[in-house]
Amino acid sequence: MSDAEAVAVNILDREFLVACTPEERPGLIAAAAHLDQKMREVRARTRGAGIERVAILTALNITHELLGLQRETDENAKRLAQQMQALHAKLEGAFALSLQ
Numbered sequence: 798m799s800d801a802e803a804v805a806v807n808i809l810d811r812e813f814l815v816a817c818t819p820e821e822r823p824g825l826i827a828a829a830a831h832l833d834q835k836m837r838e839v840r841a842r843t844r845g846a847g848i849e850r851v852a853i854l855t856a857l858n859i860t861h862e863l864l865g866l867q868r869e870t871d872e873n874a875k876r877l878a879q880q881m882q883a884l885h886a887k888l889e890g891a892f893a894l895s896l897q
Contacts, residue, residue, distance in 0.1 A: 808833045835859060
């Protein structure tokens with residue numbers, strides 16, 4: 798990361814400096830804003846919970862969402878591959894008929 802620069806992000810009213818390249822900066826800022834929002838939601842639902850508990854519950858929630866999206870993506874990819882195979886078979890059949 799030779800072009801890395803420190804970027805300040807705020808999460809639950811705490812500032813963190815994170816090194817990233819200029820190209821990574823928008824993604825980092827968006828990720829920090831998303832994390833801040835999710836942590837605030839968890840903190841509001843779990844009044845009195847310490848910051849560590851809020852962070853762990855938030856990480857667990859985000860991970861659950863990510864795994865669900867990955868599973869959905871895998872299922873969609875399999876479905877698309879099956880549809881493409883079926884289409885390929887139809888095209889092969891149509892091509893074979895046109896050669897007769």
